[in-house]
Amino acid sequence: MERRAVDWWVGLFVLLGIAALVVLATRVGNLSGFAFSNGYTLSANFSNVGSLKVRSPVKIGGVSVGEVTQIRVDPKTFMAKVTMRIDPQLKLPVDTGASIYTEGLLGEQFIALQPGGLPQDLKPGGTITMTQSAVNLDQLIGQMIFSKASSGK
């Protein structure tokens, strides 16, 4: 094998490896999440966040517009306080609502925002007041069983 050809192939091989790593990191792993790293933060209080996790998506109409950055319990109200980072190009009205939904029956949970209609916008660091907690499947099943039992009498 000629020297130049070996150099050429080895260089190409290493480049191929680096390219594959970049594609893996952005397409398969979630390193692409830093797309929202320069967004502004909002927070919302929920009575139950279910299995919502840090990095869970925040969506409007099914389109990902941000991610959850922190989840902790408010020491005064004992509500779950969720902080999220939102795409800086989106200005949301102050009467925006936030709900926690599940993707499919067994999928991951995400926050869905329903933009309101008021002319004032939420400021960075603001709080969303209208929230709807995660649906608790066990509770729903329990309710259904009890209502069936009482109506059967």
Place this chain on the structure above:
Amino acid sequence: MAVFDFIPNLGNRVLATVPRLGTATRFLMLGLAAIFSRHFSFRQLLRQVYGLGVLSLALMIVAAFFTGMVLAFQGYYALVRFGATSALGTLVALSLLRELGPVLTALLFAGRAGSALTAEIGSMKATEQLSAMDMMAVNPLAWVVAPRLWAGIIVVPILCVIFDLVGVWGGYLIAVPLLGVDGGTFWAQMQSNVTFSGDIMNGLFKALCFGLVVTWIAAWQGYAAQPTAEGVGSATTRSVVTASLAVLGLDFILTALLFK
């Protein structure tokens, strides 16, 4: 009396194995350190990266493609019973990145490149080329062994990344166009459940360890082979068998340590 021979034989085997292991470890240390020797040639290293890596690429791509496709098929039939086919992307990606990618790359590498490496060094020894180097005051560890060891360490993680990527792509081709899983869900579920440091980098760390172990065993078996045609032949067999078992055993230990 075969029964009474058993215990002294066992003791003999252990006593013979321990110093051999010590010599092999010394061989590895000297081989790796020989990168600083003045007889170490960067050109030889490139040549080995070409021989061990570039020439193994086609085999890896074909193997990865079929592995990914089979994973998608089997995963689909297991998940469709629970209506959880949206988790297929996660299943394919995590299986490949954490286990199948590094392990299969290392096993194929042991068969394709490790065996050739043992045979090459073994023949060099049988034809007294290694002794000739010693006579010319050229350190064979620096000229022959070091480039191969370092090439193995460099090459296996690169092959593993390519294996992972091609495997995921093969899984996608089966899952989305053929089995009708939603493409958006396939990627989104994968992205939200695969972490860069936890899954991708840990998999590559495994590949790095496997690369070191496979080339070490292959080079050592060649270096310690009986300098006859028969000796080189049996060293090549031993190289592939030992390297494969070492990869599988080491994989268990690394998995227990890395993924908690």
